[in-house]
Amino acid sequence: MDKQFGYCRVGAAVPVVLPAAVSDNVASLTELAVKAAGDGVRVLVFPELCVTGYTCADLFFQPALLDAAEKGLSSFLEKTATLDTLLIVGLPLRLEGMLFNCAAVCCWGKLLGVV
Numbered sequence: 346m347d348k349q350f351g352y353c354r355v356g357a358a359v360p361v362v363l364p365a366a367v368s369d370n371v372a373s374l375t376e377l378a379v380k381a382a383g384d385g386v387r388v389l390v391f392p393e394l395c396v397t398g399y400t401c402a403d404l405f406f407q408p409a410l411l412d413a414a415e416k417g418l419s420s421f422l423e424k425t426a427t428l429d430t431l432l433i434v435g436l437p438l439r440l441e442g443m444l445f446n447c448a449a450v451c452c453w454g455k456l457l458g459v460v
Contacts, residue, residue: 353387360391364398365410367417371396374434375424382428389432394446396421396436405437405444414438418449418456426454 358381360373374391381389393399396417397410404410414436425432432451437444438459450457 354385355388355390356381356384356386357390358392360395362392362395362398364400365404365413367397367410367413368420370398371417371421371424374421378421378425378428378430378432382430386430389430391432391434393435393448394437395434411437411439411444422451422454422456425451429453431457 358374358377360370360377362370362373374395377391378389394401397405397414401410415438418434418436421432421434429452434449434451436447436449438447438449439445448460450460
């Protein structure tokens with residue numbers, strides 16, 4: 346954060362995302378998050394559904410993909426635990442039998458909230 350003016354650097358990341366390849370996608374997200382944090386970015390936004398890929402169509406209703414997305418988010422949190430950058434990543438999440446297109450807000454390896 347710029348102490349004189351109170352500004353912070355905000356970034357938008359464009360990772361390589363492969364449909365349903367959660368582990369590969371999380372690796373790409375992590376790489377960009379580490380680079381951005383090193384460049385002084387304080388808030389970094391990733392694309393919608395970047396953990397799973399946007400074009401999964403009917404696969405979004407498969408428990409295997411949704412389980413992988415949740416595990417992928419956990420992995421991303423572990424791998425970014427040393428970063429003080431606010432990270433916002435998109436993924437599908439289930440709640441009470443419904444499916445939601447969500448943004449997970451994370452920092453210091455903690456899930457701060459889901460929108």
